Amino acid sequence: MDFNFTEEQTMIRDSLSRLIREQYDFDTRRKVVASKDGWRPEMWAQFAELGLLMAPFSEEDGGLGGGPIDAMVVMEEFGKGLVVEPYLPSVVCGGGFLKRGSDAQKAEYLGGIMSGEAIFAFAYAEPRGRYNMADLETTAKKDGSGFVLNGHKAVVIGAPWATHFVVTARTSGDRRDANGVTVFVVAKDAKGVSTRDYPTVDGRRASEVYFENVAVSADAVIGEVDNGLPLVELVTDEAIAALCAEACGAMKVAHSMTVEYSRNRKQFGTAIGKFQVLQHRMVDMFMEHEQSVSMTYMATLKLDEDEVTRKKAASAAKVRIGQGGRYVGQQAIQIHGGMGMTDEMAVGHYFKRLTMIDAEFGNVDHHLKRYTELSAVDVPMAAE
Amino acid sequence: MNLEFSPEEIAFRDEVRAFINENYPKELAGVGTREDLTREQFLAWHKILGKKGWSAAAWPKKYGGTGWTSTQRYIWSEENARVDAIMPLPFGMAMVAPVIYTFGTEEQKEKYLPGILSGDVWWCQGYSEPGAGSDLASVKTTAVRDGDEWVINGQKTWTTLAQFADWGFFLCRTDPTAAKPQEGISFILIDMKTPGVEVRPIKLLDGGHEVNEVWLTDVRVPVENLVGKENEGWTCAKFLLAHERSGIAGVARSKRGVEKLRSIASTELVDGEPLIQTNDFARKISQLEIDLTALEFTELRTLAAESAGKGPGPESSILKIKGTEIQQRLTELTLEAVGNYAEPYTAGMESDGSNELGVGPDHSHFVAETYFNMRKTSIYGGSNEIQRGIISKMILGL
Numbered sequence: 001m002d003f004n005f006t007e008e009q010t011m012i013r014d015s016l017s018r019l020i021r022e023q024y025d026f027d028t029r030r031k032v033v034a035s036k037d038g039w040r041p042e043m044w045a046q047f048a049e050l051g052l053l054m055a056p057f058s059e060e061d062g063g064l065g066g067g068p069i070d071a072m073v074v075m076e077e078f079g080k081g082l083v084v085e086p087y088l089p090s091v092v093c094g095g096g097f098l099k100r101g102s103d104a105q106k107a108e109y110l111g112g113i114m115s116g117e118a119i120f121a122f123a124y125a126e127p128r129g130r131y132n133m134a135d136l137e138t139t140a141k142k143d144g145s146g147f148v149l150n151g152h153k154a155v156v157i158g159a160p161w162a163t164h165f166v167v168t169a170r171t172s173g174d175r176r177d178a179n180g181v182t183v184f185v186v187a188k189d190a191k192g193v194s195t196r197d198y199p200t201v202d203g204r205r206a207s208e209v210y211f212e213n214v215a216v217s218a219d220a221v222i223g224e225v226d227n228g229l230p231l232v233e234l235v236t237d238e239a240i241a242a243l244c245a246e247a248c249g250a251m252k253v254a255h256s257m258t259v260e261y262s263r264n265r266k267q268f269g270t271a272i273g274k275f276q277v278l279q280h281r282m283v284d285m286f287m288e289h290e291q292s293v294s295m296t297y298m299a300t301l302k303l304d305e306d307e308v309t310r311k312k313a314a315s316a317a318k319v320r321i322g323q324g325g326r327y328v329g330q331q332a333i334q335i336h337g338g339m340g341m342t343d344e345m346a347v348g349h350y351f352k353r354l355t356m357i358d359a360e361f362g363n364v365d366h367h368l369k370r371y372t373e374l375s376a377v378d379v380p381m382a383a384e
Numbered sequence: 385m386n387l388e389f390s391p392e393e394i395a396f397r398d399e400v401r402a403f404i405n406e407n408y409p410k411e412l413a414g415v416g417t418r419e420d421l422t423r424e425q426f427l428a429w430h431k432i433l434g435k436k437g438w439s440a441a442a443w444p445k446k447y448g449g450t451g452w453t454s455t456q457r458y459i460w461s462e463e464n465a466r467v468d469a470i471m472p473l474p475f476g477m478a479m480v481a482p483v484i485y486t487f488g489t490e491e492q493k494e495k496y497l498p499g500i501l502s503g504d505v506w507w508c509q510g511y512s513e514p515g516a517g518s519d520l521a522s523v524k525t526t527a528v529r530d531g532d533e534w535v536i537n538g539q540k541t542w543t544t545l546a547q548f549a550d551w552g553f554f555l556c557r558t559d560p561t562a563a564k565p566q567e568g569i570s571f572i573l574i575d576m577k578t579p580g581v582e583v584r585p586i587k588l589l590d591g592g593h594e595v596n597e598v599w600l601t602d603v604r605v606p607v608e609n610l611v612g613k614e615n616e617g618w619t620c621a622k623f624l625l626a627h628e629r630s631g632i633a634g635v636a637r638s639k640r641g642v643e644k645l646r647s648i649a650s651t652e653l654v655d656g657e658p659l660i661q662t663n664d665f666a667r668k669i670s671q672l673e674i675d676l677t678a679l680e681f682t683e684l685r686t687l688a689a690e691s692a693g694k695g696p697g698p699e700s701s702i703l704k705i706k707g708t709e710i711q712q713r714l715t716e717l718t719l720e721a722v723g724n725y726a727e728p729y730t731a732g733m734e735s736d737g738s739n740e741l742g743v744g745p746d747h748s749h750f751v752a753e754t755y756f757n758m759r760k761t762s763i764y765g766g767s768n769e770i771q772r773g774i775i776s777k778m779i780l781g782l
Contacts, residue, residue: 001393001455002386003688069385259780279776286775287702294681301387316674372663372670 003297005073008055008066013073015050020081026346029082033203039161044085048116053091061099061110068238072245072300079249082346082353084204086119086158092242094120096235097166097183101222105185109164121162122239123153123209124232131362133168133232135176138211140169140184145218147171149184149192149211157360159207160197162188167211172226183228184220191215202352230307237314238303240361244296244321247357251289251325254332254350258282261336261347278335285331288324295320312374315367322364325354393455400463407432408467415470420592420731423506423548430472430503439472439501440481447485447493448501454687465636475544476500476507480553482627483571483620487612496551496573508546508576510554510598511621513539518770520555521565521618525600527556527572533604534558534572536580540598542764546583547596549576554600559615571617573609580604588760590753591731625766626700632765633707635680641714642673648721648747659721672713679706698778701771708761708768715755722748729753 005013023043032040047053055070057063064070071092078087090113098109098120112118129135138151149169156165165186173180186193192214195207223231259282262273272278299317302310329351333340336347358364389397409428415421433439441460443449452460464471481500484492499505516523525538536556546552552574562568574581580603585593612620646669649660659665686699719726725744731753733742742749762768776782 001389001458001684001688003685004385259782262782273782276773279780279782280769280772282780282782283772283775286780287706290699290702291675291678291682291706294685295678297385297685298677298681301385316677319671319674320678368667368670368674371674372666375670375673376661376666 005069008064009070009073012050012052012055012070013077016047016052016074016077017080019046019050020077020083024081024083026082026349029084029203029349033084033199037161038199038203038205039085041161044116044119047085047087048114052087053116054114056091057095057099057110057114061106062114068241068300068303071238071242072296075242075245076249076296079246079251079353080253082203082250082349086121086161088239088242088246089122089158089162090118090120092239093122093235094118094164094166096238097122097222097231098185100231100235101185102219104219105222109185112163118164119158119162120164120166121156121159121207122235123156123159123165123167124236125154125156127152127154129154131366132176133236134178134181134229136168136170136181137175138167138169140171140182140216142171143215147182147184147216147218147220149186149214149216151211153209153211155200155206156195156209157200157204157206159188159195159209160205164188165193165209166222168228168232169211178229180226181229181232182225183222183231184216185222186211186214186216186220200356202356203349233307233311236361237299237310240314240318241296241300241303243357243360244292244299244317247321247325247354248289248292248296250350250353250357251285251292251328254328254347254354255282255285255289257347257350258285258332258335261339265337272335281331281335285328288327292321292324308374312371315362315371315374318362318367319364319371322358322367325357326364329354389455389459393459396456397459397463400460401466403436403438404463404467404469407436408469412470414468421470426470426473426545426548427503427506429470433472434502434504439503440477442478443481443485447481447497454684454691458684458687461636462639465640468637468640472503473506473545475509475549476505478627479509479624480507480573483553483611483624486623487571487620489608491608492573492611499550505550506545506548508543508549508552508598510540510543510552510574512542514541518767520621520766521569523555523557523569525554525556526560527558527570529558529607530604532607534607534609536572536574536600536603536605538600540600541586541595543583543596543598544594545596546576546598547585547593549583552576552598553611555617555621558617562615566618568615569617569621570614571611571620572605573611574600574603574605578603578605588757590756591729592753592757594757626697632761633679633683633703634711635676635683635707638676638707638710638714639680641711641718642669642676644747645669645672645714645718645721648718651745651747652721652723665717665721668717672710672717675706675713676710679703679710682706698774701766701774704765705762705768705771711761712758715751715758718751719755722751726752 051064052074054063055066059065095113098105109118124133126137140147140149167184167186169182170180171182192212194210197207200206262278263271265272295317299313302313332347333351339345340347412428430439438450440449441452441457445451477500484496513523527534527536554572554574555569556572557568558570559568580601582599584597586595588594649665650658652659654662683703725748728743730742730749
C-alpha cells in the first residue's frame with residue numbers, strides 16, 4: 001500500500017497550480033465565463049503544453065504513461081481554480097473511450113485529444129433517462145454497413161467547444177435493456193447534428209444535442225455493437241473518480257476561504273471565528289473534505305479492480321462526495337453571511353460548482369441505490 | 385499510489401492468519417467485545433501474543449514492539465477482527481507504555497515495559513475527576529513531596545476496569561501555584577495495592593461494572609514513580625491522548641460489526657421478507673458502510689503519514705470523532721434490526737435451569753446493552769466536542 005505521488009505527478013500538480021494562480025484568478029475567470037465563447041482556447045493550449053492532456057495515457061498510446069491518478073491530480077487543481085475547460089469530457093471521457101477503441105480509432109483520435117486540437121464531449125444523458133445509462137431513446141439503426149442515429153441528448157457538458165461527440169444509442173432491445181447499447185464517435189459537423197448551446201449555472205457551457213438521421217459508418221462504433229454498456233459504465237466510473245477529485249479541490253478552497261473570512265469578519269466586537277458554534281461547523285467542513293479526499297483516492301485506486309468492486313467504490317465515493325460537497329458548500333455560504341450570497345465573492349461560485357457535481361453522473365440517491373444493489377448478496381433462507 | 389499488498393505483506397497476512405487460527409483460545413471465539421469478562425479472559429490472548437512477541441503491534445522494536453509497518457498493522461487488525469479477538473487493552477499497551485518509553489528513565493522502561501508486553505501487569509488510567517472531565521487540566525488530586533515520597537490525595541473517576549488493575553497512571557497537581565492550569569501537573573505511577581488506594585464500582589446504565597471511582601487517601605509512592613519532569617505532566621497527558629485517539633477508530637472491528645449486522649438483517653423478517661431486502665434498512669447499512677470506508681481510508685492515509693515519520697498529530701482527532709460516530713451508529717442499527725427482542729434484559733433474567741442464555745434469537749442478546757454502552761465512546765478519550773476544539777485550534781488555527 002502506498003499513498004505517495006510520483007515525481008511526475010507532483011510536478012504536474014505544482015506547475016498546474018502555478019499556472020492557475022497566475023492566469024486563472026477569480027476575476028479573470030469571471031470575465032472568461034461571461035465572454036461570448038465562455039472559455040479560453042489559448043489556456044487549453046497551455047494545458048496541452050504542460051502535458052496535462054497526455055498525462056493519463058499510456059506511452060504506447062503516445063501519452064506520458066500515467067493513468068487515473070494523474071487525472072485525479074489535474075482535476076483536483078481544476079477544482080481549486082474552478083477551471084471551466086473541458087478536461088473531464090474530452091480527456092477523461094473522450095480519451096477513456098477511444099483508448100479502448102480499435103487501432104484505427106486510436107490512430108485517428110488519440111493524438112488530437114492529447115494535443116488539444118480535438119475536443120470531445122460525452123453525449124449520454126437524455127431528457128427522460130435521468131442517470132440510467134441504458135435508458136435510451138436515441139436510436140442507431142443499421143443501414144447497410146453503417147448506422148443512422150436519431151435522438152436528443154441532454155446537457156452535454158462542453159459540447160459548444162467540442163469537435164466530436166461520444167454518443168450512446170440503442171441498437172437493439174427495449175428502452176432500458178442492458179443489452180443493445182452501442183457507443184459511437186460522431187463528428188460535430190456531421191450532417192444532421194445540431195445543437196442548442198447555453199451556459200450552465202456554475203459557469204460552464206453545455207448543449208442539447210440533436211441527431212436527425214445522422215449517418216455513420218461501422219468504423220464509428222467504439223467497442224462492440226449492442227454490448228457497449230460495460231464500457232460506458234467503466235468510463236463513467238473513471239469520470240466519477242475524476243469528478244470527485246475536482247470536488248475535493250473545490251471543497252478545500254471553499255473551506256479555507258470560510259476559515260479565513262471568519263478570522264477577519266467581526267461581530268459583537270470579536271472575530272466570528274472565535275465562536276465555538278462556528279468553529280465546530282468549520283471542523284465538520286474540514287472532516288468532510290478530508291474524508292472526500294480519502295474516498296477519491298479509494299475510488300481512483302480501485303478503478304482497475306473487478307467490476308463489482310470498482311462500481312461499489314465509485315458509487316461510495318460519489319455518495320460521500322455528494323454529501324460532503326453539499327455540506328461544505330452550504331455552510332461556506334452560511335458562515336460568509338450576506339456576503340456569501342453575492343456574485344462578487346468567489347465562495348458562491350465554489351458552492352455552485354459543488355452543487356452541480358452532485359447532479360453529474362448520478363447523485364447521492366442514485367449511487368446509494370446502486371451501491372445497495374451491488375451489495376445485495378444471496379440472503380440465507382429466512383427461518384420459518 | 386496503490387493499494388496492493390506486496391508478496392511479503394501477503395506472506396505476512398498468511399502467517400498471521402495461521403497463527404490466529406491455531407492459537408486464539410477456542411473458548412473465547414465469538415465472545416467479542418462484551419465488557420463483563422474475567423481478568424483471565426481479558427488477558428488470555430494478550431499473554432499468548434506476549435510469548436510470541438506480537439503483543440505490542442505499534443511499539444518500536446527496541447522496546448519489545450513488533451516494529452511492523454503501517455500496512456502490517458492494518459493487516460494485523462483486520463485478521464484479529466475476523467475472529468473478534470479480545471485484544472490487549474489500551475491502558476498499558478497504548479497509553480502508559482508510549483509515555484514511559486518516550487518520557488521515562490531507563491530504569492522505568494526496564495521496570496514497567498516487560499509486564500505490559502507479557503500481559504502480566506494490568507494498568508488503569510487515573511485522569512478524570514468529578515470536577516475535571518473535558519476540562520482535564522483542572523485536576524485537583526494533589527501530590528506533595530515528602531522526603532523520598534509523593535503523598536497523594538484526591539479522587540479519580542470513570543477509571544475503566546480498575547477493579548482488575550495492578551498499577552495506575554495518575555495526573556496529579558504538584559504545583560498549585562502555577563500560572564496556568566496546565567502547568568503544575570505531574571504524571572505519577574501508583575501501585576494499586578498501596579495503602580490508601582480504594583476502588584469503588586460505578587454501575588452504568590447498561591447494568592455493567594466497567595468503570596470505577598478511585599479514592600486516594602495519603603497514598604505514599606516513591607519519588608521515582610514520576611514520569612517525565614515534575615510539573616510537566618501535561619505534556620505526557622496530551623501525548624498519550626493523541627496516541628489513544630489514533631487507535632480509537634476501530635475500523636476493523638466496525639467492519640466485522642457491519643458483517644454481523646448484515647447477517648442479523650438477513651434473518652429478521654418484515655412482512656415475511658428479510659429486513660435487509662427493505663429499501664430503507666438496506667440503504668441505512670449502505671450509508672454506514674460507505675462512511676466506514678471513508679474512515680478506513682482516512683486512517684490509512686494517517687498511518688502512511690505516520691510511518692513517513694510524522695507522529696500522530698491533531699489529525700487523529702478525525703479518527704476519534706468519525707470512528708466513534710460509526711461505532712455508535714452500528715450499535716444503533718443493530719438495535720433497530722432486532723426489533724422486539726431488544727427488550728429482554730438478559731443479565732437480569734433468572735436461569736430456567738438450561739444452558740440457554742436469555743430469550744429470543746442469540747443475536748438479540750446484549751444488543752440494547754451494547755447500544756447503551758457505546759454512547760460512552762463519544763464522551764471518553766476527550767469528548768467529540770473537545771476533539772473538534774483540538775482540530776479548530778491546532779489545524780484551522782481558530
